[in-house]
Amino acid sequence: MIDTGARITMDAIKNALRGALDDCQDGYSLPQAFYNDDAIFMADLQAIFQKEWIFVGPECELPNAGDYVMMTIYDTPIIVLRDHDGVIRAFHNSCRHRGSRLCDKTRGHTGRLVCPYHQWTYELSGALVSTRYMGDAFDQDKFPLKPVHVTSVEGLVYICLAETAPDIDTFRAAVTPYIKPHAPQRTKIVHESVIVEEANWKLVIENNRECYHCAGNHPELLVSLVEMALPNDARFGDEFRIMEEKGKLWDSLGLPHAPVDGGTEFRCIRLPFRDGAYSMTMDGKPASKKLLGDLIEPDLGSVRAFRIPNNWHHFLSEMTIHFRVLPLGPNKTEVRTTWCVHEDAVEGWDYDIEHLSRVWIETNDQDKRLAEENQRGTKSLGYEPGPYSEISEFMILNFLDWYRGAMENWLREPGRQLQAAE
């Protein structure tokens, strides 16, 4: 018996997506297919993860020429490196000889890229500079590594797999004043966690876009965090007064804090922690004695930034935390979290890993469980899209507006798709 999945056709993908989009109801969670179907997942990859700017990690992961990191967007491995001129570059991690991956490590340092298979050798610029036994007629100039769009937004590295990358400068212009004082380029990664959630990537993002679930699930996070999404959030009393007070302090320091109008694309705002809390730690005390950049005031709450489709960030006075979401399958998603402190901070003296990372380690585990239970329920015959809270879940509504728009746009695109999907 030979029985297997057929290669899904572009028509089948588009029909499935068209039908599912028609089933959507404003203000309600998505129909079942969006969280479970292979066809919709394929559409997500093509319409979003192969078109949008995808967050890789903080630029401080590549401090020196020759440093590289590797990430994989579904089946596509990418190498991001700093070349000998200090320029960040990104390439498809696939040798031009027979396609082998060049790098198999998550990060490393190298002078040249040498394929482990037959030692074809590339400069950090991507140029092929050495082969053996390829004969005199072989023109190695025709076989450079294939480049991928890459940019650093004030220390946040993004890549884009599309032929023509969409705009990222609106985001850059908007967030730079907020995050530049935290000097992300002068940080170092001191802790990293990579977890796999058995849930669709959109459920992971939805989970991040509301704090409606915080009270019942995140005791560690709520030591510092207020279930507040906007400075004038109607749900709060005392916290609202905190915002007024802190706003004056931050104004006096020249630190912007008002919400940026990022539409459905991104969010950027500085919000205070609970009274007396300086950081996202179990005791609210700073995670590092050494403040970031040239900051001198520890009481800065956090700049909270997210951007579609796959990343969110906290910039505190003494620490930054970066979250990266990558789809592994219709029901499987990787979440990487990186914690950064001042590049000169000293472990054991300025910071302690357990103290610094505990809150988000616990919170991520809790969110993983929540997303997985959410996923299990959406698989049911009994699942029916339900109503979001306009008070507590408006950022999910924004996310879904963006998502549905992106999918509609993709359906309208004429002409040929990426080769791999045909």
Added chain:
Amino acid sequence: MIDTGARITMDAIKNALRGALDDCQDGYSLPQAFYNDDAIFMADLQAIFQKEWIFVGPECELPNAGDYVMMTIYDTPIIVLRDHDGVIRAFHNSCRHRGSRLCDKTRGHTGRLVCPYHQWTYELSGALVSTRYMGDAFDQDKFPLKPVHVTSVEGLVYICLAETAPDIDTFRAAVTPYIKPHAPQRTKIVHESVIVEEANWKLVIENNRECYHCAGNHPELLVSLVEMALPNDARFGDEFRIMEEKGKLWDSLGLPHAPVDGGTEFRCIRLPFRDGAYSMTMDGKPASKKLLGDLIEPDLGSVRAFRIPNNWHHFLSEMTIHFRVLPLGPNKTEVRTTWCVHEDAVEGWDYDIEHLSRVWIETNDQDKRLAEENQRGTKSLGYEPGPYSEISEFMILNFLDWYRGAMENWLREPGRQLQAAE
């Protein structure tokens, strides 16, 4: 490379099933597709597991108001509970907010059902009684838990996912006189085993429907069991005399034993054990000193009942054993076995878990191996349906008559199918 299974269409499922049914030959095992194809498996779910009454477990698992159990029929999680009025109810285990599973435990006890995600709270009646931040316009009466049909047949709990449930009262009327004397509602579960067999659910059922394989495989079971399917089974000599003798004893006690005409839907009969054996134990001795209900005679053989599609039972004088089969995939099936004794029996005094469970633990393991080898062979290019023994395998022939009929009926059904399959 993006390459994945396409969403199977209802037409593709029906065509595959139509073709496979046309290949069937009376008296022969099913064509390969029935044991292996994804499309046929999808059809099985829709035509059978989403339409028929599915056995959940013994009612004694829910002794008190607020007790619940959770089971999953393929991807559909169901919660079955006893409400504050003592009524057994069943609901889809999916919150009406964003679909999260409400219960993640196999069993438990609760006063209300609270979703772990955002604490939407439901009464045991299914009514939504508490949310937060949903605004004044939100009408929580519109979002009760979705009910599922549920019934207890003299202590055996069944649910049905169909909109309109099929008849179960014929079964109820027929089996009640046989099992009522064993008072299943006054038992307690003292042991449970859940195993996963790498085999199609129909191969698991076929294995259960004949004892042709017993002699070569089940030494522990054959301490008590006779390879006999009917009181006048032509294969037996001495055992046939045992039946005559026991029949008189049971008549004198007012215990029915003749085979019930359940057609292809169910079977119910009381049959004796081997001479000298009182129970399905390694030594043939009773598994519990305390007899069930008000029984005073230990020598009752067992009432053997099965019902399509997923359950069979033994009711002995001092123990009941219940088997539940749930499909997990075309080649993967869960089998749960529960052992019950009188609710007042005392462990260590009246019964010993090892003594009580050993025979069926071993037998289940043996059947798992047999079903898996059967599965492996049916995957082969060399597999060709073979002839059943009309003497030893007539209950499989009945099962397949029922199965083929159910599938034919489903193909003939007009109009729309369950939402999830379209």
Added chain:
Amino acid sequence: MIDTGARITMDAIKNALRGALDDCQDGYSLPQAFYNDDAIFMADLQAIFQKEWIFVGPECELPNAGDYVMMTIYDTPIIVLRDHDGVIRAFHNSCRHRGSRLCDKTRGHTGRLVCPYHQWTYELSGALVSTRYMGDAFDQDKFPLKPVHVTSVEGLVYICLAETAPDIDTFRAAVTPYIKPHAPQRTKIVHESVIVEEANWKLVIENNRECYHCAGNHPELLVSLVEMALPNDARFGDEFRIMEEKGKLWDSLGLPHAPVDGGTEFRCIRLPFRDGAYSMTMDGKPASKKLLGDLIEPDLGSVRAFRIPNNWHHFLSEMTIHFRVLPLGPNKTEVRTTWCVHEDAVEGWDYDIEHLSRVWIETNDQDKRLAEENQRGTKSLGYEPGPYSEISEFMILNFLDWYRGAMENWLREPGRQLQAAE
């Protein structure tokens, strides 16, 4: 939510293959689909693994009547045995009753084949000779085991699942003079390794067809092996002189060594090891003190034979090594290696398992890693077929010529395909 892979149709398979073949470019690695698509994998099974002669193992694995081995070609289990007349036979390992596998062990010894399920019993000739309860009308002559083509090529056992087997006598005639002096039938298996590579079977074969990758990856192998494919290989100086010298020695012993013209079907040649090396061991010393057959000269290099689609071999003066490749999925392949020495050699005295097996254990592990990295790269959106070296990779070009031809032939075949694929 029910969502699964549809049963792939023959039309879909052929269309996918047709399209992929049209994308092929001479001299370049295959398009992505050939290494990743389910449809192409299905085509590979039907066009190649269900049609060609497939290597099972050395005949010395079946020394006595009643010895059997079991292998599985994808989902199809086959039993190969030596019957009471000493004849090697092969059968589908699926009982004619309900299809159960008869044998579940990789190898064993038996007088008859008894199905574990219901004890249907077959002679080693395949004849069904005993059943129970099948009734008087049952004609057991109609239910013999289904035979499969089998042959031994001078001690190498091959089977063929096709109705009509292709020619293997050209191969037999060509290789017999080379391998007969090594007397494979008078060897015994002393070590076996089975590894699973997460790579398409063609990448495993491509890896075997060139030594371009050896210098950078196989230090243990290069103790003995010269990166030389032909006696007059242009890449070598000293080694070329070794060939001249050894050629004279082998001529004097009557041992053929010139390359055989096997077209794209097979290769057979005797090549020397590095100066001073007698065997594929870490020190170059013989793996066994006892030479094979009636050989008296240890300095014989190795006869290197491969045959499409799934096997290659080394015949040394004191050891033979056999490699068998079986596809388990589009990205998963089993490689079995068996090491044989003279049947009278004594472990601990004549040979040591560690000394004998180390080089290829290490080399296989290295090749597994290379094939898996190659696989990962070919999955990428960035993968594009690249150019082979005509100097170092000409045997891959031969392999791909054969492969593409075999697939074109299969597409041209009229009429019905194997039952399982329809």
